[in-house]
Amino acid sequence: MTIGRPRIYMKSPSPLPGFGISLGYTLVYLSIIVLLPLAAVFSKTAAMGWHEFVAVGLSKRAIAAYKLTFGTAFVAAMTNAAFGLIVAWVLVRYEFWGKKFVDALIDLPFALPTAVAGIALTSIYAANGWIGRYLEPHGIKVAYTPIGISIALIFVGLPFVVRTVEPVLKDLGLDVEEAAASLGANRFATIRRVVLPAIFPALTTGVTLAFARAVGEYGSVIFIAGNMPFKSEIAPLLIIVQLEQYNYAGATAIATVMLAMSFFLLLVVNMLQSWARHRS
Amino acid sequence: MSDRPTLKGRHASVSEPRLVRWLLVAIALAFLCVSVVLPLVSVFSEALRNGVSAYIDSITDPDAISAIKLTLLVAFIAVPFNLVFGVAAAWCVSKFEFWGKSFLSTLIDLPFSVSPVISGLIYVLLYGAHGWFGPWLQAHNVHIIFATAGIVMATTFVTFPFVARELIPLMQEQGSDEEQAALSLGASGWQTFRRVTLPNIRWSLLYGVLLCNARAMGEFGAVSVVSGHIRGLTNTMPLHVEILYNEYNFVAAFSVASLLALLALVTLAVKSFLEWRHADELAAKHKH
Numbered sequence: 001m002t003i004g005r006p007r008i009y010m011k012s013p014s015p016l017p018g019f020g021i022s023l024g025y026t027l028v029y030l031s032i033i034v035l036l037p038l039a040a041v042f043s044k045t046a047a048m049g050w051h052e053f054v055a056v057g058l059s060k061r062a063i064a065a066y067k068l069t070f071g072t073a074f075v076a077a078m079t080n081a082a083f084g085l086i087v088a089w090v091l092v093r094y095e096f097w098g099k100k101f102v103d104a105l106i107d108l109p110f111a112l113p114t115a116v117a118g119i120a121l122t123s124i125y126a127a128n129g130w131i132g133r134y135l136e137p138h139g140i141k142v143a144y145t146p147i148g149i150s151i152a153l154i155f156v157g158l159p160f161v162v163r164t165v166e167p168v169l170k171d172l173g174l175d176v177e178e179a180a181a182s183l184g185a186n187r188f189a190t191i192r193r194v195v196l197p198a199i200f201p202a203l204t205t206g207v208t209l210a211f212a213r214a215v216g217e218y219g220s221v222i223f224i225a226g227n228m229p230f231k232s233e234i235a236p237l238l239i240i241v242q243l244e245q246y247n248y249a250g251a252t253a254i255a256t257v258m259l260a261m262s263f264f265l266l267l268v269v270n271m272l273q274s275w276a277r278h279r280s
Numbered sequence: 281m282s283d284r285p286t287l288k289g290r291h292a293s294v295s296e297p298r299l300v301r302w303l304l305v306a307i308a309l310a311f312l313c314v315s316v317v318l319p320l321v322s323v324f325s326e327a328l329r330n331g332v333s334a335y336i337d338s339i340t341d342p343d344a345i346s347a348i349k350l351t352l353l354v355a356f357i358a359v360p361f362n363l364v365f366g367v368a369a370a371w372c373v374s375k376f377e378f379w380g381k382s383f384l385s386t387l388i389d390l391p392f393s394v395s396p397v398i399s400g401l402i403y404v405l406l407y408g409a410h411g412w413f414g415p416w417l418q419a420h421n422v423h424i425i426f427a428t429a430g431i432v433m434a435t436t437f438v439t440f441p442f443v444a445r446e447l448i449p450l451m452q453e454q455g456s457d458e459e460q461a462a463l464s465l466g467a468s469g470w471q472t473f474r475r476v477t478l479p480n481i482r483w484s485l486l487y488g489v490l491l492c493n494a495r496a497m498g499e500f501g502a503v504s505v506v507s508g509h510i511r512g513l514t515n516t517m518p519l520h521v522e523i524l525y526n527e528y529n530f531v532a533a534f535s536v537a538s539l540l541a542l543l544a545l546v547t548l549a550v551k552s553f554l555e556w557r558h559a560d561e562l563a564a565k566h567k568h
Contacts, residue, residue: 011377016459017469022372026384029365033437034390037402040412044405083311090308094301102309104552108316110491111544113498114396115518116537119525120319123326123534130322131314155315177294187296216395219500219518223525236397236501243401243505248410255398262393270386 038259045256048249056242057253065235066257072146072234073214076153081207084161091162092169106162109155114219121152122224144226149234152220157210164206168199201276205269212265216258323541326534338535346512347520347536350428354516355496358435362492366443367485374451375459385448391440400434400505426508431516434502439492446488447481454480483558487551494547498540
């Protein structure tokens, strides 16, 4: 490999070796593992007629699944916005016994396999479960209903909110808050007018990340969902249902709709992050 | 960490009344107890419901053993692949300035935003009987879907960004001054990487590998699409948990699940240890 060639692609030359080989390897591996398989979805969809696409991808059952998926993901993301903010605030600002342990616990949803979380939550919220037995007599059914789906998605999304807000809260100097206080703002006004606006971009980024993850979530949801078509059937499950009926075109159509939404969310996250960078 | 506001001696004007503080801590702890601790405890409690011997029987069942073996095998292949990729990707993204760099970073993160079910589906569309390469593979008697190869591929896709994500922010922050110094003193490129770069990133690398491994062993959605659920053959641990659970064999399901929960706990423990021990190096914080 000559030194001259990679420079064509480089903005500024670097004396370090290995640019060509590392970039080449990255691109080849990325293409084989990620890009080629993803291209298969879109090429399969493109080969399908519009009517065929609409017949499954936008069927009544699919629309019901999208609504349920997005609705429950939204509820979970909003719940995490509130509680995740409190958890992040408490972890950054207060000292209490067992804080290190609590901090480590936040990442459990990242590390615990989704299927394990799914069966555990189902056993807790089933009619005879630890929490379910107290809710059932009051007529509140959680397992096998959309509420159960939201509970699973809250579990899955929590670390995204906490871990995105935490570093921003840490970096937020106390001087601005002191300034606000010395100018006569009470504590509530300071938090509402100074702290919340400063962490708002991070909070929205975290909530969007949690929402995006929740939309695609499968393992933790299917055990607690009940999986009734039109009622408690999430979009990823509908893909599995189509696959089990050997309807590959149908599965691909639904996957395309979901991928389009995921990429849109990814774009939103990128925009939010650059907004946050410009603010700070 | 250094610019973290000091809590000691804080003026009352930038703190909340004691009752509010107490209330917020209570809310946070109650929320975490219900949403995180309770599910974790329930896994072990359900697994040990019928005593230790039933637990041991469940995890030494031949189907469970073969599921454990397959899970280990899949992680053993997928994780090193993503480790090498992660280092290569982090090297080119963090040490060089080139056109399309931020686009490349976005592509590296792409698998995080794809639903696990779709991650499995895309391999079925490529290598399944009706897929692009399906007929050719069938003619040559190569099995990928409903076989170990497919499980490895889907797992590799799902765990693709973990190591790279961990290394890129750190290596960007470290810059390339030390590498340049080593090169100017006559070290070869490989020597520079091995003696300078690798020691600088080793803990982050370990951290990324741990997360990658935890996800690889626990992946459910993607693997469930490509595996075909053949008992004793293409069942990984999470899939085995699902089968047992759907057969109402709850104790066995939770017993196998408890092994995965233990894996998660060990991962978190090592992660906490690394953060405590090597906080300065891991300070370049990551986002998932």
